[in-house]
Amino acid sequence: MSRYRRVRGRTFFFTVVLEDRSSTLLVDQADRLRRMYRTVFERQPFETIAICILPDHLHAIWTLPEGDVDFSSRWNLIKGGFSRGLQAVAPSMSKLKKREKGIWQRRYWEHAIRDDADLERHVDYIHFNPVKHGLVTPVRDWSLSSFHRYVKQGALPVDWGGDMRDIAGQFGE
Structure with missing residues (x-):
């Protein structure tokens, strides 16, 4: 059984995706x-419960300070700051009118974490995502994940999630 901390305050799961899925x-x-994530955190604090950066999208779970539910401006600052100075594929007229560079999908998925079981499911989903997408076979081989912090803190064993090379069959979407 994994040992996760209890949900407190407003906790949200996010999926943020690039426009170009390839x-x-x-x-x-x-x-x-x-760097941009850290800059936004310093201006508008939040706690990152879990995160995983993948080639074309990222997943994160944040807990916002008591009484604060403004995750939208934080994501806007992260996405905008990250995009500034990057060359994008020619954006559509719609994106140009909104001063978007065509790097990120306009919307993102958010889900309010309901309870401890919901939190555990979403943390597991985040940490296993690189395996699900075929990027690594054991979870520990993906460096851009909070999984390593969980291992260091003793919340998860280093071999959590197993090794897909040891499992026969096809899984996923």
């Missing part, structure tokens, strides 16, 4: 994304 921009520019 892109590897987020892993290619992971340091840039980290």
Whole structure:
């Protein structure tokens, strides 16, 4: 059984996706994304419960300060700051009118975490996602994940999730 902390405050799960689903921009520019993430965190604090950066999307779980539910402006600052200075594929007229560069999908998925079981399911989903997408076979081989923090804190064993090379069959979408 995994040991996760209890849900407190307003906790949300997010999926944020690049416009070009074949892109590897987020892993290619992971340091840039980290810098912008840190900059926004310093201006508008939040706690990152779990995160995983994949080539074309990322998943994160945040807990916002008591009484604060403004995750929207935080994501806007992260996405905008990350995009500034990057060359995008020619954006559509609609994106140009909204001063968008065509790097990110306009919308993102958010889900309010309901309880501890919901939190555990979403943390597991985030940590297993690189395996689900065929990027690694054991979870521990993906470096751009909070999984390693969970292992260091003793919340998960280093071999959590097994090794897909040891499992026969096809799984996933």
